[in-house]
Amino acid sequence: MAEVVNAPRAEDAVIQAGEALQLRDVWLRLGREVILRGVTLDIGVGEGVTLLGENGAGKTTLLRLLASTLRPTRGEGRVMGFDLRDSRAVRDFVHVMPVDGGLYPDLTCTENLAFAARMHGHPADPAAALRRVNLEAAAGRRVRFLSAGMRKRLALARAWMLARPVTLVDEPFANLDDAGRALVRDLLGEVRAGGATLVIAAHEPELARAIAPRALWLAGGKLSELGAQRPAVRA
Numbered sequence: 001m002a003e004v005v006n007a008p009r010a011e012d013a014v015i016q017a018g019e020a021l022q023l024r025d026v027w028l029r030l031g032r033e034v035i036l037r038g039v040t041l042d043i044g045v046g047e048g049v050t051l052l053g054e055n056g057a058g059k060t061t062l063l064r065l066l067a068s069t070l071r072p073t074r075g076e077g078r079v080m081g082f083d084l085r086d087s088r089a090v091r092d093f094v095h096v097m098p099v100d101g102g103l104y105p106d107l108t109c110t111e112n113l114a115f116a117a118r119m120h121g122h123p124a125d126p127a128a129a130l131r132r133v134n135l136e137a138a139a140g141r142r143v144r145f146l147s148a149g150m151r152k153r154l155a156l157a158r159a160w161m162l163a164r165p166v167t168l169v170d171e172p173f174a175n176l177d178d179a180g181r182a183l184v185r186d187l188l189g190e191v192r193a194g195g196a197t198l199v200i201a202a203h204e205p206e207l208a209r210a211i212a213p214r215a216l217w218l219a220g221g222k223l224s225e226l227g228a229q230r231p232a233v234r235a
């Protein structure tokens with residue numbers, strides 16, 4: 001494993017402006033298990049972060065916490081300046097692409113995208129998004145009849161179309177062939193190039209870091225920085 005540098009310290013507990021995502025000494029318990037143990041983190045606006053860790057380390061759980069679908073047991077956090085506990089405000093800024101796509105199986109591809117756009121009050125173009133991922137021929141098909149790879153592409157089209165200021169993506173490269181992986185790289189690259197803050201949980205560091213160069217390693221409930229790719233501290 002690469003050298004651990006700049007490990008965030010819980011005692012640096014000052015919430016700063018200009019950060020998209022901030023956690024201060026966050027603990028999270030699920031059932032009997034303590035998943036996060038005093039996580040402190042700053043992710044700047046527009047930054048790209050790859051979240052790494054072994055199976056069961058807590059990457060998905062951390063993404064859910066950042067999306068305000070799980071609450072910290074202890075500690076505090078902010079998303080685009082809003083308290084993590086303010087779910088309504090946070091969800092206006094955040095889009096999560098879960099491992100399974102998080103799609104509605106009984107809606108068609110177009111309906112899934114149109115619904116997501118409506119939920120975010122976003123003037124989106126589902127047809128253009130479907131074209132971008134080569135799914136236009138399946139526009140009228142219900143999601144339950146799509147292959148796993150097609151579902152992934154549809155979920156990716158949704159993330160790309162919404163391009164929320166904070167985009168959290170869970171294992172985007174899983175179950176994809178080479179062309180699918182290239183598409184993930186291109187579309188998430190475009191989301192980031194548009195100014196979004198991007199966090200990718202992945203088991204393919206070389207693929208994810210091409211889009212999201214800063215890498216964090218989650219183990220034993222604690223986060224460490226890998227490598228020295230974080231941009232200089234902002235004024």
Ligand SMILES: Nc1ncnc2c1ncn2[C@@H]1O[C@H](COP(=O)(O)OP(=O)(O)OP(=O)(O)O)[C@@H](O)[C@H]1O
Nearest residue numbers: 030031033035053054055056057058059060061062
């Ligand atoms: N709803 C829940 N209730 C209790 N424990 C849970 C719940 N969800 C997840 N866990 C536990 O939290 C731990 C972290 O799970 P999580 O899915 O966040 O890991 P992960 O790093 O994303 O793993 P993977 O790489 O396998 O996807 C696991 O031990 C899991 O069993």
